[in-house]
Amino acid sequence: MRKFQKNLTVSEIQFLGGKYVLLKLTDTDPLPEILPGQFVEVLTPNSQTLLRRPISINYVDRDTNQLWLLVAMIGEGTRALGRLREGDQLNLVFPLGNGFSPVQKAGEEVLLVGGGVGIAPLLEYGKYLRENGASPSFLLGGRTAADILLLDKFESIAPVYITTEDASAGEKGFVTQHSILLEKSFDRISVCGPKPMMVAIAKYAKLANIPCEVSLENMMACGLGACLCCVEKTVKGNVCVCTEGPVFDINDLTWQI
Amino acid sequence: MADIKVNIAGLQMKTPVMTASGTFGYGLEYADLVNLEDIGAIIVKGTTLNARQGNDYPRMAETPSGMLNCVGLQNKGAEYFCKHIYPEVKDIKTNVLVNVSGSSPDDYARCAELIDELDHIPAIELNISCPNVKQGGMAFGVTTSGAASVVRAVRAVYHKPIIVKLSPNVTSIADIACAVQDEGADALSCINTLMGMSIDIEKRRPRLSISTGGLSGPCVKPVAVRCVWQVARAVKIPVVGLGGISSAEDAIEFMMAGASAVQVGTANFIDPAISVKIAQGISDWLDSHGYRSVQEIVGAIL
């Protein structure tokens, strides 16, 4: 798939509470082909940082030619993204990475599990699954209700199940404890979130014999498969998360699950 | 328009700007984002005789105006390169050079011998200066006798131009440069990364898996310019300058210090098309300052 380096215009900025910000970027040309689960490498303007930062593509709106980024401001680079103003230009290299699995069969039940800002790529994936004959459900986890982001948007696409550690929204506990896992059977699971959460879901999936893929967030320099900084140990040896991932089948990883 | 063509030890280049080993993959990774033909030369990633898995993750950490890496020469080995990668890169319409590494002079020589057979690889760059492998690599680059032994072994079997890449992590880079010149190196490139370290104080652990790594990016530029200047004054063979270059002005600075050509490394990560933009920028700068050829500024301050 062809990659581009382009300036997009920041057309809308929404602060979602806490450290989260949603950036809606508009392209002057029609957006290129993008797969759900792919990411961008963004140049963070007016900051002390040097390298680009990898951010998942949260949502693609072909009608308005918009691409959304959902960002947790955790350090200098991501905080610089939060300082942008509407009308600013943002330089992206995209689309990068392999993306989530395409629809396998009509009507398949796919559970999309997300935690924290890891929910970002699941929105676009859920939309894709829905539009292409699969039946997605979201299971979103957070410490507290404020961590469950873009809920309206998720609910407009598919059923949403929630857990929070303080019971301020949905069921109390971790995503792996949600009752939906007992009540409903899923054909496969896709996960993006903090590593302990991904490992827990991977364990569950393996035990339950459900195919499962996870989206990794290894630190990156180039995002293009050129520097070999972002490698993950797999059954095939060290492979680049930026090109062979970020999405991996759990059976290809060497996690202790 | 000023003439920016250069000739480094017989290697004809359209522009004086090359891409540095380990930062530009095999070139193909960047094909959508920059016109590869417009790059003076592409130096592909470090290649060793046998395949290497490299170091564990994490392999990089950003530092003020720079980055540390400890990739550790992950590559699939020289034979794999010849069989599977060479057929894909040989038709790129510019110079494609292989960066050769090893853990003994014999290793280097056997790797270079395999590369020697490839018609469309016009030269090699010998990496005697990688700080990220336990054995060999920099161990050779930090003594005159070690550096000489590697170049001697390779010179005996390799028939095309050899560029030797020097380490800045030495007491006298000019001494190493002279030793390498005496063994028949055709050109030198300086510098490789500087050995560095960074600690995550919250986690109380080094940020890199093997603790130390190589520092690159804008922060190393003054060290690199100094190295190029010292080396260019000491040797007769051409010097290729690199270390922190991210603009045409940076490149011109290296050329004035004595570099006949330059390489761009870390800056490729920030702007994949930077190597071509820098070449254009050099040409524009020469025009606006009344120079007819890039040769006129090489070594201007020596």
Ligand SMILES: Cc1cc2nc3c(=O)[nH]c(=O)nc-3n(C[C@H](O)[C@H](O)[C@H](O)COP(=O)(O)OP(=O)(O)OC[C@H]3O[C@@H](n4cnc5c(N)ncnc54)[C@H](O)[C@@H]3O)c2cc1C
């Ligand atoms: C494929 C991919 C997709 C991503 N998608 C998103 C997304 O949609 N939204 C989002 O907010 N973030 C996402 N991230 C994570 C994001 O790239 C990092 O949070 C960001 O690079 C941090 O930059 P910074 O300058 O703000 O922080 P820094 O100052 O660089 O780092 C702050 C702290 O976070 C740690 N850190 C930095 N990067 C990472 C990382 N990748 N993994 C773990 N720890 C890290 C550092 O060690 C440091 O302790 C994604 C990462 C990848 C690889």
Ligand SMILES: Cc1cc2nc3c(=O)[nH]c(=O)nc-3n(C[C@H](O)[C@H](O)[C@H](O)COP(=O)(O)O)c2cc1C
């Ligand atoms: C991720 C990374 C990998 C590298 N791998 C190699 C390598 O395999 N062989 C080599 O000779 N130099 C390697 N280098 C060093 C660069 O080629 C260059 O000498 C150094 O980065 C300084 O230039 P810069 O500041 O423009 O990046 C690597 C550098 C980086 C950042």
Ligand code: FES
């Ligand atoms: S980030 Fe450079 S290879 Fe993946």
